[in-house]
Amino acid sequence: MISDLNQDSHGPDAVTPPLAAAGPSTECNAIVARIVERHGRRASRLVPILQDVQAEYRYLPADVLSYVARALNVAPARVFGVATFYAHFAIKPKGRHLVRLCDGTACHVKDSVPILDAIRKKLGVDAKNPTSRDLLFTVETVACLGACGLAPVVVVDDQVYGGMTPDKGVALIDAIVAKEAAA
Amino acid sequence: MTTLVSPATKTLNIDGLDVAINGERNLLELIRKADIELPTFCYHSDLSVYGACRLCLVDIEGRGIQGACSTPPEPGLKVRTHTEEIREIRKITLELLLANHDQQCPTCLKSAACQLKAVARQLGVGQVRFKRVHEPRPLDLSSVALIRDPNKCILCGDCVRFCAEVQSVGAIDFAYRGHDAAVLPAFGDGIGAGECVNCGQCAAVCTTGALTPRPEIEPVWQALNDPTKFVVAQVAPAVRVAIGEEFGLEPGTATSGQMVAALKRLGFDRVYDTSFAADLTVIEEANEFLKRKARGEKLPQFTSCCPGWVKFAEQYFPDLLPNLSTCKSPQQMLGALCKEFLPGELGRERRDIVVVAIMPCTAKKFEAKRPELARDGSPDVDHVLTTQELARMIEEAGLRYRKLAPESYDMPMGFKTGAGVLFGNSGGVSEAVLRYAAEKISGEKLRSPDFHAVRGEDGMRLATIVIDGTVLKLAVVHGLKNARALADKVRKGKTDLDLIEVMACPGGCIGGAGQPVSRDRSVRQLRTRGIYDVDKNLDLHKSQENHFVTEIYSRHLGEIGGKKAHQLLHTHYVNRAVS
Ligand code: SF4
Ligand code: SF4
Ligand code: FES
DSSP states (O other), X not given: OOOOTTSOSOSTTOOOOOGGGGSOOOHHHXXXXXXXXXXXXXXXXXXXXXXXXXXXXXXXXXHHHHHHHHHHTOOHHHHHHHHHHSTTOOSXXXXXXXXXXXXXXHHHHTTHHHHHHHHHHHHTOOSSSOBOTTSSEEEEEESOOSOGGGOSOEEETTEEEOXXXXXXXXXXXXXXXXHHHHO | OEEOSOTTSOEEEETTEEEEOOSOSSHHHHHHHTTOOOOOSSOOTTSOOOOOSOOSEEEETTTEEEEGGGSOOOTTOEEESOOHHHHHHHHHHHHHHHHTSOOOGGGOTTGGGOHHHHHHHHTTOXXXXXXXXXXXXXXXXXXXXXXXXXXXXXXXXXXHHIIIIISSOOOEEEESOGGGOEEEEGXXXXXXXXXXXXXXXXXXXXXXXXXXXXXXXXXXXXHHXXXXXXXXXXXXXXXXXXXXXXXXXXXXXXXXXXXXXXXXXXXXXXXXXXXXXXXXXXXHHHHHHHHHHHHTOSOSEEXXXXXXXXXXXXXXXXXXXXXXXXXXXXXXXXXXXXXXXXXXHHTOOGGGEEEEEEESOSHHHHHHTOGGGEETTEESSOEEEEHHHHHHHHHHTTOOGGGSOOOOOOTTTTOOOHHHHXXXXXXXXXXHHXXXXXXXXXXXXXXXXXXXXXXXXXXXXXXXXXXXXXXXXXXXEESHHHHHHHHHHHHTTOOOOSEEEEESSTTSGGGOTTSOOOOOHHHHHHHHHHHHHHHHHSSOOOGGGOHHHHHHIIIIIOSTTSHHHHHHXXXXXXXXXXX
16 A cells, blocks of 8 residues: 555555445444545545544554544554654544543652552553453553642542552543443 | 866765765665665665664765765765764664664564665674563464564654555554554454455565565475475576575676476485476466457456466455456466366376475465465465475575586477577566467468567566557556556556466565565666576577467367366456455
């Protein structure tokens, strides 16, 4: 496949398979097809396209990436490369709730590691597989959240919790699980 | 100060020597022209400039230290290539690269041809002061043609750029970043799972052993040491002009005699020449072509002997598959003939005949494993060894290659004309077909067999040949990006071509990824010349003059393009449209 992201391959001379030919027309492909069309099927718009796809699915599934590659006439390996380059993009499914722990200097000094360990243990996740099996939680570490005054900090779905301890962290998780169960 | 040039020429100064600027694209080319072997990893003359390895650093007076590969030559520059500071930076750079590499050199397949090792030695790096930062990662054994060992990758990106820029496949690319950065196939799958067409050129340019042709030496040794097996070798044209390089001979030196002798000493029961089957291919393919031409259908006809191109066409141009010649490649024709006729001749079972093809090519490994090229689960070609692998076996057996007394191929399938040998060069299939078609069309003998119009180095060549009022328009391409461009035009009905020869590798099979590793274009040129010389030195130059081929038709195959010929010598293709 043509791999030049800086050059849209849809000039007047380009031969492009009809979009339908780019994959079976499942419902999921219809959604992605709309996104790709909205960006004019331009390879140079790959990053915004991936952003929209991720907004839709919360991650970038492999079959969707390969559909996007085909539709834009870009090599799948290149699309995968871009998808893995930006930390913002996830190629594995993320949980419904994103738990982020600060491992910046301030939090580290204030013992953020035991909190991380406790939460991970509770959810049965680790650095390699950060998402719980029930797809409820994804646990990530970040370098600094800019809330050093509140160290150590845990952020759950954009809500910041300061002065954390391992027990308090686990309690946070328990509260969400209870809420999910009630819903 | 030494001056080698007239005052009118524009020059710059490299280590005290004035060097003329002559259209070089960058300082690095100029430095190498001045016979200074500046070490590099991420520079390859056939590819775009990447500028990442930082090994090509030079000191430019008034500007400081800069990368030579990404600096345009300007008159008056004063360049120094080995100041104390540069020596030190280079060594540190190399140590850093080595810290990212598993350093398992003695057991590496690339060991003898590794650029990383060579540069470490060139720079006299005696230690690595940095700790390894990567956990060992598993080998990628998903491909029948290649092995990917991520533990040896130094991220120079040469493979990525070759695959995208020359082949327009893009099967591998950079993924992740920082500490996790890696060269990977899409979605972290194995390289055998995706769009890779097995051309192996990524392995040919790889600066380390991170990408290597997948060896099949072990099963071949086993067959040779098994008294119940009858082991047949067939050797492709391009091998004979390159294998000598592994034993210190000049590229392009034809060593068929020593090669056959070596194969016999290794224990092969028969040694046949794939060129014999190439002669057969010419007869079948030229007749197929003339028939299509007369009927004006399925034109242009594409050649089908390059398995890299065939898979490429199956993936990206399934609508053009009817235009491919249905002829099997010479490797597969010879395999089919061996498996068909040897059991009868020898009074043995098909399963006792083992056909080993010695090829300049990694894609041939994939081709041999195509299910449509087997009968009852037994493949027509059992194993494919690259030129490199045969050299390794010869080395392991301790044979002194250059001292072997020459021996000859076995008859009848060791007999060939120059036309069959030309298959090793880009343009060779076209020329061989022309030598046949011209006599067939005109009914007269050719005065000279040579068609210089289809020879040359360019990746896309057009030629128009007029024979007795019949106009034949040909295109010869190598490199799959060129093939893509042309096939795109064919798809849109924008060509009036009759015949298109496609080879995936630069220069054709002589530049195959199974050949001895070289990064030097002149090596390819010498091998090309070697093939034309072999043709010159043979008595016969036209496939129709191969009396053993004539005989095989009269005794076994019947009519050209007939039923038996179709059964043994033709194939069909698989729609692998990427979806
Ligand atoms: S073998 Fe050829 S097609 Fe496959 S990854 Fe290497 S360069 Fe690309
Ligand atoms: S696989 Fe080889 S050529 Fe490719 S980036 Fe790694 S070291 Fe360089
Ligand atoms: S060769 Fe110049 S930076 Fe790699």
